[in-house]
Amino acid sequence: MTENTNRITQNPDIRYLGEVLGNVIRSYGGEKLFQQTETIRSASVDRHRRISGSDAVDTGIDALDLDDTLAFVRGFMLFSLLANLAEDRQGVTQEQGATFAEAVERVQAAGVSEDAILALLDEGLIVPVLTAHPTEVRRKSIIDHKNRIADLMKLRDAGVAETGSGDSVEDAIYRQIALLWQTRTLRRDKLFVADEVENAHAYMRDVFLPVLPALYARWERVLGKRPPSFLRLGSWIGGDRDGNPFVDAASLKLALSRGAGTVIKRYLDDIHDVGSELSISSELSRVPEPVLALAEASGDDAPSRFDEPYRRALTGIYARLDATHAELTGDPSHRPSSIEAEPYATPEELRADLVTIAKGLAEGGDSHFTSSGALGRIIRAIDTFGFHLATLDMRQNSDVHERVVAELLRHAGVSQDYLALVEADRIALLQAELEHNRPLARTTEGFSEESIKELAIIQAAADAHARFGPACITTYNISKAESVSDLLEVYLLLKEVGLYHAADGHGPARAAIMAVPLFETVDDLDNAPDIMARFFALPQMGDMVRARGVQEVMIGYSDSNKDGGYLTSTWGLYQASSALADVFATAGVGMQLFHGRGGAVGRGGGSAFQAIQAQPKGTVQGRIRITEQGEVIAAKYGTIETAATNLEAMVSATLLTSLAPQERPEQDRQHYAAAMRTLSDAAFHAYRGLVYETDGFTSFFRQMTPIAEIATLKIGSRPSSRSKSPAIEDLRAIPWVFSWAQARVMLPGWYGVGHALAAFEDTALLKDMAQSWPFFRASLGNMEMVLAKSNMDIAALYAEMVEDADLRTTIFPRIRDGWQRTHESLLDITGQSRLLEKTPALDTSIQLRLPYIEPLNLLQIELIKRHRAGESDARISEGIQLTINAIATALRNSG
Numbered sequence: 001m002t003e004n005t006n007r008i009t010q011n012p013d014i015r016y017l018g019e020v021l022g023n024v025i026r027s028y029g030g031e032k033l034f035q036q037t038e039t040i041r042s043a044s045v046d047r048h049r050r051i052s053g054s055d056a057v058d059t060g061i062d063a064l065d066l067d068d069t070l071a072f073v074r075g076f077m078l079f080s081l082l083a084n085l086a087e088d089r090q091g092v093t094q095e096q097g098a099t100f101a102e103a104v105e106r107v108q109a110a111g112v113s114e115d116a117i118l119a120l121l122d123e124g125l126i127v128p129v130l131t132a133h134p135t136e137v138r139r140k141s142i143i144d145h146k147n148r149i150a151d152l153m154k155l156r157d158a159g160v161a162e163t164g165s166g167d168s169v170e171d172a173i174y175r176q177i178a179l180l181w182q183t184r185t186l187r188r189d190k191l192f193v194a195d196e197v198e199n200a201h202a203y204m205r206d207v208f209l210p211v212l213p214a215l216y217a218r219w220e221r222v223l224g225k226r227p228p229s230f231l232r233l234g235s236w237i238g239g240d241r242d243g244n245p246f247v248d249a250a251s252l253k254l255a256l257s258r259g260a261g262t263v264i265k266r267y268l269d270d271i272h273d274v275g276s277e278l279s280i281s282s283e284l285s286r287v288p289e290p291v292l293a294l295a296e297a298s299g300d301d302a303p304s305r306f307d308e309p310y311r312r313a314l315t316g317i318y319a320r321l322d323a324t325h326a327e328l329t330g331d332p333s334h335r336p337s338s339i340e341a342e343p344y345a346t347p348e349e350l351r352a353d354l355v356t357i358a359k360g361l362a363e364g365g366d367s368h369f370t371s372s373g374a375l376g377r378i379i380r381a382i383d384t385f386g387f388h389l390a391t392l393d394m395r396q397n398s399d400v401h402e403r404v405v406a407e408l409l410r411h412a413g414v415s416q417d418y419l420a421l422v423e424a425d426r427i428a429l430l431q432a433e434l435e436h437n438r439p440l441a442r443t444t445e446g447f448s449e450e451s452i453k454e455l456a457i458i459q460a461a462a463d464a465h466a467r468f469g470p471a472c473i474t475t476y477n478i479s480k481a482e483s484v485s486d487l488l489e490v491y492l493l494l495k496e497v498g499l500y501h502a503a504d505g506h507g508p509a510r511a512a513i514m515a516v517p518l519f520e521t522v523d524d525l526d527n528a529p530d531i532m533a534r535f536f537a538l539p540q541m542g543d544m545v546r547a548r549g550v551q552e553v554m555i556g557y558s559d560s561n562k563d564g565g566y567l568t569s570t571w572g573l574y575q576a577s578s579a580l581a582d583v584f585a586t587a588g589v590g591m592q593l594f595h596g597r598g599g600a601v602g603r604g605g606g607s608a609f610q611a612i613q614a615q616p617k618g619t620v621q622g623r624i625r626i627t628e629q630g631e632v633i634a635a636k637y638g639t640i641e642t643a644a645t646n647l648e649a650m651v652s653a654t655l656l657t658s659l660a661p662q663e664r665p666e667q668d669r670q671h672y673a674a675a676m677r678t679l680s681d682a683a684f685h686a687y688r689g690l691v692y693e694t695d696g697f698t699s700f701f702r703q704m705t706p707i708a709e710i711a712t713l714k715i716g717s718r719p720s721s722r723s724k725s726p727a728i729e730d731l732r733a734i735p736w737v738f739s740w741a742q743a744r745v746m747l748p749g750w751y752g753v754g755h756a757l758a759a760f761e762d763t764a765l766l767k768d769m770a771q772s773w774p775f776f777r778a779s780l781g782n783m784e785m786v787l788a789k790s791n792m793d794i795a796a797l798y799a800e801m802v803e804d805a806d807l808r809t810t811i812f813p814r815i816r817d818g819w820q821r822t823h824e825s826l827l828d829i830t831g832q833s834r835l836l837e838k839t840p841a842l843d844t845s846i847q848l849r850l851p852y853i854e855p856l857n858l859l860q861i862e863l864i865k866r867h868r869a870g871e872s873d874a875r876i877s878e879g880i881q882l883t884i885n886a887i888a889t890a891l892r893n894s895g
Contacts, residue, residue, distance in 0.1 A: 013086035013153065014848070017177070021078055024178050029071050036060060036068060037075050044851040061858055066875040069859060070882060076852050077886030078180055084635070084892065085146055087845055088642050089153060097609030100215075101222045103652035107659040114223070116659065121227045124622035125592065126654050128637075128647070129234035129393065130203070131629045132196035139187055140199055143634050145180045149173060150639055186881050193238060193251045197258055200237045203633060204389055205262045207643045208233050212384050213377040215644060219651075229383040231651055234625060235259075235390040241457070242395045242479045243732070248453055249460040252392065256464050256472055259389035260328040263381075267350070268321055268333055270378045275314035277374070278357075281307045291360035294353060299339040310357060317353050320344050328387060328467060346469055347386040354379050388472035394461060394513070395477035396454070398486040404451045405489045408496070409433075411447065412440040423483050427538070430488035434509065434540060439496045455496065461513065462497035470512055477554055477594075481517030482524065484535045490515035508543035516594065520556025522564040522684075525576040528553065529583045536587035545589050550623065553580060554594035558733030565687030565752040570779050571680040578616035585618075594625040607778070608646070612653035614778040620657045626650070635892060664772060672769050672776070679756040687752035690814060691728065696807045698728055703802045704812075705739035706864055707731075709880045741789075742887055743798040744857060745815065749786035754821030757829065766829045780826060781839075787823055788835045788846050789891055792816045794857045801865060849890045856883050856890070 026034040040060035047057055064072055098106065104117060152173045155163065163172050212231060220226050238255025241247035280287070287309050295309035298316025305311050319341035325333045327343045344350045358375055406418040415421070415429060433440070444452045464472050476490050491511060494500040500511045519528040532553065536542045545551045555576060561569040577593060584591040597611070608626060628636065637643040664672075691697055702708065728736065740747045760766060769776040795815070802808040827833070836843035860883035867876050 011086055011090065011844075011848075013089060014083050017082040017086060017149075017173075018079060020174055020177050021075070021082060021181075024174065024181050025071075025075050028178065028181050029075070033068060033071050033075075036064060037072055040072070040855050041076075041851070044855050048847075048851040048854070057855060058858070061855060061862075064859075066873065066879065069863075069879050070875060073856060073859060073879065073882040073886050074181070074185060076856055077185065077882070077889050078177070080849060080852055080886065080890035081142070081146055081180070082149070082177070083848060084889070085150055085153075088635075088639070089150065097607070097613075097649035098652045098656065100219050100648055100652050100655070103655045104222055106656060110659075110661050112659045117655070118223065118225065118227065120622040120655070120658055121230050123590075124228075124230035124654070124658075125625070126231045126623070126651055127234040127391070127625040128628045128650065129236060129594075129625055130200050130390070130633055131236040131240065131627050132193075132200065139183075139185065140202065141183050142180065142185065143638060145176050145183065147639060149176045152176065185885055186878065193244075193246050194254060196237050197251070197255050200235060200633075201258050201262050201389075203637055204233065204235075204259070205266070207637050207640055209263065209266050209381065209385070209389075211640055211643045211647065213380040215647060215651075216380050216384075217377065229380065230622070231647065232384055233390040234393060236393050236395060236627070239392045239473070240395040240477075242397050249456040252394075252457060252460045252464065255392055256388060256468055257329050259392075259472075260387050260468060261325065261331065263385045263389040264321060264325045264328070264387065265334060267378060267381070268318060268325065268335065270374060270381075271314055271318050271321065272335065274374050274378070275311050275318065278310040278314065278361075279308060280310050280361075282309055283307050286363075288360045288363050290356045294356060299341060310360070313353075313357060315339065316341065317350070317357075320353075321350060324350075324387070344387075347382050351379060351382045354382070386469055386471050388468045391471060391475075392464075392473050393475050393477055394457070394473060395479060395518075397479045398481055398489070400450065400454060401478070401486065401489040401493065403448075404454045405430075405492055407447055407451045408440040408492070414440065423485055426483075426485040427488065430485060430492055431538065431540065433492055434488065434495065434500070435502050437495065437498075437502050440492075441496065454493070458493050458499075459497050462499050465499065465512055473513055475514050475516045475552060475594075477516045477518050479518050479520070480524075481519060481531070482527070484531055484538070487515045487517055487535055487541075503540055503543065508547045509540050510544060510547065514548070514552060516552045516554050518554040518556055518596065519576065520559040520596065522560055522568060522572050525555065525560060525572040528555075528576045529579040532580060533583045533587070536583070536589060542587065546587070550590040550592050551584070552592040552594055552625070554596055556596040558596065558737070561748050562728070562731075562733045562736050564684050565691075566749055566783065567683035567753045567756060567779070568680045568687070570775075571676050574614075574616055574676075574775055577619040581616065581618045590623070591619065591621060592623040592625070593619060594627075596627050597629075607781075609649040609653040610774070610778040610781065612650065613657050614775040615657055616775075617662050620654055622654060622658045624654055631888065631892070668772070671765065672773050675760070675762070675765055675769065676776070679753075679760060682756035682759055683752035685752075686755035686818070690751065690811075690818075694811060694814075696804065697811060698726060699804070700802050700807050700811045701728065701739075702726065704798050705743045705745075706860065706880065706884060707735055707739040709864060709867070710735055710739055710742070710884060712877070712881065738888075741891055742860070742884060744789070744791040744794045744853075745798075746786045746790040747815065750783050750790075750822045751815070751818050753783060754818050754823070754825050757825035758821045763828065767831070770829050780830065783822070784826055784830070784835055784839075785842065785846075787819070787826065788843070790819065791850075791854070791857075792819050794854060797858070797861050801861065801868070853887055853890045856886050859883055860887070 022034065022038070025037060029037075040057055043057040043060060107117065108114070152163070152169055155169045156173070160169060163169060167175075212233070215231070216227065216229070235255065238247065238251040241251075282292075291313055292309050294313035294316060298312045298314075299319060300312040300315035302312075305315075315337075316339070319337040319339040320343060322333050322335075322337040323341050324343040325331075354375065358379065361375075402419060406415075409415040409418045409429070414433065418426065418429070421429065441447075441455075444455055447455070461473050476494070478486050478490060481487070491500045494511055494513055494515075495502075499513050501509060503509045517528070517531065519525050519531075532551075536545065555573050557569060557573065560572055563569070564572065580593075581591055593615075595611075597608075612620065612624065635642075636646040737748050757766065770780055771777070792815075796812065799808055799812040802812075823835070827835070830838070832838060836846065860880060863876050863879045863883065867880060
């Protein structure tokens with residue numbers, strides 16, 4: 001934070017921002033705090049570099065009183081925040097994959113024709129799906145200040161001395177960092193679903209709305225033709241009620257209404273701007289008849305615009321769109337039209353009118369208005385976002401569906417005890433009910449509270465289809481999908497509100513919303529191919545899916561990892577995907593995988609570009625959906641530049657994986673698969689032996705890590721556990737991973753792998769796999785990053801918080817030994833002398849942070865000890881929460 005910062009890094013942005021932060025701390029926190037902070041920082045850097053005399057870290061920390069501690073932690077958190085900003089600007093932590101142009105060039109060099117590329121995109125669908133999973137510990141205000149600093153740094157890069165308002169750029173940067181210092185870091189109130197909706201829509205409005213049309217314009221120039229809108233935006237926020245009792249019909253309506261208001265407001269602004277530009281006079285340019293007809297029907301009779309048909313036509317379009325805003329949101333727009341008009345029934349109607357304008361301009365001799373420029377971007381946005389902005393997924397647990405269906409069948413007199421039926425009888429009963437369109441219930445009177453709530457949500461989905469169009473909700477994700485009946489139950493529920501229609505003389509059964517099974521545990525992944533094969537074998541379901549052309553399956557990374565460990569999870573996902581591809585090919589159905597990834601490696605995190613390229617051949621097919629959760633949203637999509645980079649990497653990886661030829665011969669792939677089966681089995685038994693078969697491990701975990709303290713953070717609307725049980729099985733994967741990261745163990749990202757690698761005799765084969773197989777290379781790469789962020793010496797200090805000495809001395813040495821085995825085996829296989837030797841940019845990024853994380857860990861341990869000992873000073877609880885926030889900010893992908 002001072003001139004000594006250059007000893008840590010050569011990144012000039014980090015050096016500059018650190019110096020400004022140091023000046024802010026001196027000005028607002030005082031000279032004493034500045035000196036305390038600098039003493040601890042310098043000593044921590046020295047200790048990290050193994051320079052003698054670094055005991056000042058402990059001495060400096062011991063000298064902090066509670067008020068000083070809170071201020072110190074905020075300072076270190078802000079430095080990590082500013083370091084993240086600087087690295088994002090330099091592209092250090094962004095996706096390092098190919099651009100779209102490079103991907104096209106590579107597949108064409110491999111013999112893929114331009115027609116094949118366009119055909120893939122015509123059928124393609126790539127969707128980042130924003131979720132509200134609670135790993136984003138920072139307030140939106142903090143993120144907003146960071147983004148303002150990023151904008152100011154761009155001006156500084158360009159040599160601009162003053163902002164548009166006349167302020168000095170240097171002063172403006174100082175002011176924003178000073179505001180950061182004075183902005184409360186922690187949320188005072190727990191987030192509600194409405195807050196999560198609002199936070200997500202800020203990204204949708206400020207980033208995704210401008211970025212996607214701009215990317216399409218770039219890709220159109222690469223292809224020389226206009227591609228379809230294959231990259232779209234999805235969201236779970238307001239529709240995901242699995243384990244979240246606060247998501248209901250009102251949440252779903254709010255999310256969709258908010259989306260409609262956001263996107264239509266953008267269209268209104270853009271159309272207003274285009275209307276201001278198109279001052280074309282019919283006296284000076286030939287205007288086609290369709291444009292004249294739009295002008296005459298517009299209701300714009302102002303004499304001053306009598307000879308300006310394009311402006312008059314756009315006035316009418318604006319008026320209709322303004323009326324659409326009022327109808328879909330219930331509120332007037334920010335700039336109401338002075339002309340009364342009928343609202344548009346569909347986005348396609350709006351698009352048709354704008355295409356009429358574009359064609360008119362082209363016939364008038366200016367084709368630049370058709371696909372490029374502002375008008376082209378509006379048309380592209382309508383194709384991409386419609387009137388809904390982001391497609392909203394629904395999700396619920398299959399156990400809930402079973403209970404609701406059982407109650408529906410009982411009230412209708414169809415089955416008195418559906419829950420007692422075996423699977424074959426359930427399927428037969430559900431099939432019979434799906435052969436007609438008669439609903440089971442005309443009213444919910446007499447139903448349980450749970451059933452009333454669930455049926456209300458499904459009715460809200462039907463209302464949304466009628467209001468916003470069928471693209472607003474297209475999938476219904478089924479958590480804990482373990483059987484064919486789990487899918488049929490959802491279609492039965494959809495039938496109740498007219499979203500499923502039985503086969504008739506006009507064709508097979510059809511559903512406006514697709515039931516999507518989520519396979520997330522190790523057993524679920526093993527059973528997934530058989531479940532889908534039996535589902536396709538049902539005539540009415542098979543015919544419906546083949547008519548649709550595509551069926552989605554969601555595979556979950558988090559619970560499979562918590563269930564079986566890192567290596568077994570990643571291999572199980574790979575095997576399940578490959579086996580599912582064969583099942584889908586046999587059934588004649590296109591497969592679309594939905595990857596439920598988190599931010600941490602233990603939850604599927606890491607490079608999306610590498611992850612997509614590591615998928616089995618034939619499992620992508622130009623179609624992929626991926627969850628973007630918690631802190632990852634801000635990291636990947638916090639600015640227009642980072643969003644463009646990450647979205648293009650996702651598209652490029654999908655293109656390469658779908659079309660690039662298989663590089664390795666079949667014999668090699670078989671050898672690799674056999675090796676992975678052996679490795680996975682060994683890793684699974686080591687992981688299960690520790691986590692689920694060691695007496696007292698649950699108590700050890702809950703006392704060693706800040707899991708209880710994390711639960712006090714107001715970072716999400718959803719409870720941290722599915723039940724009140726303390727068992728690890730019932731704990732959500734997010735706090736499981738997050739708490740291990742805080743304690744610097746990162747256990748879900750590596751434990752068991754070292755046992756497997758060390759026991760495997762053919763090291764040469766492992767080295768070949770690491771070099772030649774994208775799947776294995778990506779798996780090791782992600783694990784290597786986790787190992788580099790972990791620290792067993794610090795973890796040992798957390799382990800001292802375990803009250804039972806026998807438990808502590810029995811379990812922690814096993815963890816330390818497992819880490820050492822993993823570390824040594826990884827270096828041997830990858831041919832490195834140290835972690836991240838072959839990825840210097842990532843190494844530099846992590847090494848920069850480590851000296852700033854260690855003091856935070858030491859303070860967190862001390863504060864947790866005092867808190868658990870019964871000290872009631874509110875500053876202790878606040879300090880714990882601040883350290884959690886600061887450590888998560890420094891680690892970046894910890895949840």
